[in-house]
Amino acid sequence: MxxxxxxxxxxxxxxxxxxxxxxxxxxxxxxxxxxxxxxxxxxxxxxxxxxxxxxxxxxxxxxxxxxxxxxxxxxxxxxxxxxxxxxxxxxxxxxxxxxxxxxxxxxxxxxxxxxxxxxxxxxxxxxxxxxxxPLAALTAWGLVVETAHAHEGQRVLIHAGSGGVGHFAVQIAAYFGAHVTATASGANAAWLRDLGASVVIDYTTTRFDDVIADVDVVIDLVGNVHGDTGTRSLRVLRPGGLYVLVPTGSWPGFAEAAEDAGVRATSYKVVPDGGALATIGRLLDSGAVQxxxxxxxxxxxxxxxxxxxxxxxxxxxxxxxxxxx
Missing domain, CATH: 3.90.180.10 (Medium-chain alcohol dehydrogenases, catalytic domain)
Incomplete structure (x- = not known):
């Protein structure tokens, strides 16, 4: 060369x-x-x-x-x-x-x-x-596999399911057997169901906390920057459930709010792990993830x-x- x-x-x-x-x-x-x-x-x-x-x-x-x-x-x-x-x-x-x-x-x-x-x-x-x-799929992998430990029957809510990280998170969680609920616009509902979401809530017409409860994990790709998505997410978790906040700086007080609500909480930062990326690559080659x-x-x-x-x-x-x- x-x-x-x-x-x-x-x-x-x-x-x-x-x-x-x-x-x-x-x-x-x-x-x-x-x-x-x-x-x-x-x-x-x-x-x-x-x-x-x-x-x-x-x-x-x-x-x-x-x-x-x-x-x-x-x-x-x-x-x-x-x-x-x-x-x-x-x-x-x-x-x-x-x-x-x-x-x-x-x-x-x-x-x-x-x-x-x-x-x-x-x-x-x-x-x-x-x-x-790379960044989106590795973030989703870290959220779903390494942090939430996705497994058969686990109830997972993913906010902004149609975005870069979200569409990978939906697929990976479903691949590991979780029951996935995603929030997105109605235009993306059918597509997200094709990717593995069991339920899609149109955030433009329905408040998610009015229709779901007792979920095991919330993966929040929105936070409180443009509203109160994070605050409302704590209400739909089961006692001891896990809230994972992704956007940096989107809710400075999330940890204290989660403790007051009786749930666990953590933020997440992507890890540029070539080994995990190779695993994701095999899932992509097999068609299990797109x-x-x-x-x-x-x-x-x-x-x-x-x-x-x-x-x-x-x-x-x-x-x-x-x-x-």
């Missing part, structure tokens, strides 16, 4: 702001060290944390140098491996997560990534499809992609096409 160039196209921003702060630029190609891989990025997934960070929230306080390049998710091709017998040799299709903001993000033609945070790309997925998987890509934008149109994400109502994932396969 030829040596990579010294410069690459990337989308950067010079200061926090609206999507319009995102601009295309030429920046140096990063160099891997120790066990890192250098990957040519074919596609990059967009996540809510990207938009929050760009706007000045999220992890923006940890960005110590501008211009900065956003992005965690990627699917691409290994360009440089750490050593000659490494299992991910140049030319291997891989997908995974970079440790932004400790390193540059994936809205760029090349990225460096810890070798333990990647897996071989599922053979049945395109790069665009695979780029929509990724839904709502929209695809070219790298140069990252600002439009962020605008679309912030409009809400995304079904599944939004992905940037960075380069040719």
């Amino acid at each position: 030829p040596e990579p160039p010294t410069a690459m196209r990337a989308v950067v921003f010079d200061e926090p702001g609206t999507p319009s702060v995102l601009r295309e630029a030429s920046v140096p190609v990063p160099s891997p060290v120790l066990s890192e891989l250098l990957v040519r990025v074919v596609a990059a997934g967009i996540n809510p944390i990207d938009a929050k960070t760009r706007s000045g929230a999220g992890v923006s306080a940890q960005i110590h140098e501008f211009p900065a390049t956003l992005g965690y998710d990627f699917s691409g091709i290994v360009v440089k491996a750490p050593y000659e017998s490494h299992p991910l040799q140049p030319g291997t299709p891989v997908f995974g997560m970079v440790p932004f903001p400790r390193s540059g993000g994936t809205y760029a033609e090349y990225a460096v990534v810890p070798s333990l945070s990647v897996a071989k790309r599922p053979a049945t997925l395109s790069h665009v499809e695979a780029a929509g998987v 990724v839904y890509i709502d929209k695809v934008f070219d790298l140069a149109d990252a600002a439009s992609a962020h605008g679309s994400l912030e409009e809400g109502h995304t079904r599944g994932k939004i992905v940037l096409r960075v380069s040719d396969d």
Whole structure:
């Protein structure tokens, strides 16, 4: 494989702001060290944390140098491996997560990534499809399998079931035998039932706490930012049930409120575990889990992609096409 160039196209921003702060630029190609891989990025997934960070929230306080390049998710091709017998040799299709903001993000033609945070790309997925998987699916896996310990007959309520994390969480919980109730708009109800939800509650017409009770686990992908979803969720849990809050900063007082309500509670942060990602990849290859890509934008149109994400109502994932396969 030829040596990579010294410069690459990337989308950067010079200061926090609206999507319009995102601009295309030429920046140096990063160099891997120790066990890192250098990957040519074919596609990059967009996540809510990207938009929050760009706007000045999220992890923006940890960005110590501008211009900065956003992005965690990627699917691409290994360009440089750490050593000659490494299992991910140049030319291997891989997908995974970079440790932004400790390193540059994936809205760029090349990225460096810890070798333990990647897996071989599922053979049945395109790069665009695979780029929509890592952060959202690993978050769902951590929520459903590692935190909620999903099992046969467990009653799980998943808020925002049609979003990036939500549509994976519904599928994984159903795969492990849980009885899944999801909240979503009515337009997504049939689709979510196809993915494994036993019950879908249209949040635009029905208050979920009026129609369900005594659930074992609530996976809250909304919180209290735009209302009282979190507060009401505590009311539908059985005594000693588990409330899991995902959006950072969406309800600072959740732990105390949960204790007062007699239920357990925890927040959750994604772990970029290549081993878990490889397991998810096998589920994707088998058809037991699917990724839904709502929209695809070219790298140069990252600002439009962020605008679309912030409009809400995304079904599944939004992905940037960075380069040719």
